Amino acid sequence: MRRLRDYSGQLNPNIKAEDFCKDVLVKMVQMYGKLYLAVDGFWYLSVKEKVNNDMALACDFWVWRKQCRNEMERITKLLNIQGKDVVSFLKAFQFSPWIWNMEYKMEVKNSNLGILTVIRCSTLEALEREGEGREKTFCKDVEPVMFKMFVDCFDSQIEVNHLRVPPRENRDEIACQWEFRL
Numbered sequence: 203m204r205r206l207r208d209y210s211g212q213l214n215p216n217i218k219a220e221d222f223c224k225d226v227l228v229k230m231v232q233m234y235g236k237l238y239l240a241v242d243g244f245w246y247l248s249v250k251e252k253v254n255n256d257m258a259l260a261c262d263f264w265v266w267r268k269q270c271r272n273e274m275e276r277i278t279k280l281l282n283i284q285g286k287d288v289v290s291f292l293k294a295f296q297f298s299p300w301i302w303n304m305e306y307k308m309e310v311k312n313s314n315l316g317i318l319t320v321i322r323c324s325t326l327e328a329l330e331r332e333g334e335g336r337e338k339t340f341c342k343d344v345e346p347v348m349f350k351m352f353v354d355c356f357d358s359q360i361e362v363n364h365l366r367v368p369p370r371e372n373r374d375e376i377a378c379q380w381e382f383r384l
Contacts, residue, residue, distance in 0.1 A: 235302030239325065259344070267351050273298055274355035287313045288382045291356045298352070304377070314384035317365070323377035326368060341367040341378050353382060360384045 205223035219227060242262075250258035277283070277294045284290065292308050295301055295318075305322035320326075329337035346362050353360040366379040 232302060235299035236324070238299040239303050243325075243328070262344075263347060263351075266348055270348075270351040271355055274352060285313075286357045288316045288353075288356075288360060288384050289313045291353050291360065291382060292316050292318070294356075295352060316382045318380045318382070320377040320379070326377045327373075330368075330373070337368045345378070345380075349380060349382075357384055 205226075206221050207223055207226060209217070214221075219230070222230070242265075246258050246262050249261050274294050277297045278290070281294070281297065283293050289310055292310065296308075303324040304320050306318060306320045309317040309319070311317070326337055326341065329340055342364065345367070346364060349362040353362060361381075361383045363381040363383065364378065365381055366376065368378065370377070
């Protein structure tokens, strides 16, 4: 069966994702990762605008605490990722739509120590474009809490340490770097 490269032409009332070729499916997955972060950003900004930043942040943490657990449980089950160590977290995190919007590299020192280097981050780039200065505190104050929510799904004893966070001197520098240690 020939796989579709696009959906031009007539409506197919029975179309399914598997009808598309691999290249299109990969682009769709990447787009869904962007949509996932866009929804998060839009609702955060709406609460910030209607109430204030502190309330928006509190709501953001509440939602992400639920989402991280839900997401990691589903990913580990689907991909049969076993274990409660740093490597298990990194394996599952590779399939979080959150990280799909980043260019990154992972380095495993051992099963209980890993380094995540974020080379490009769409969230950081958006905050820098916004021009309100939120990038100066977001990665230092918000991201450690977010990462901790993810790693707690594996072992609450995993420590999250930032090795390098914004602000950055210029936009050619890496976005940030994190250490996960158990």
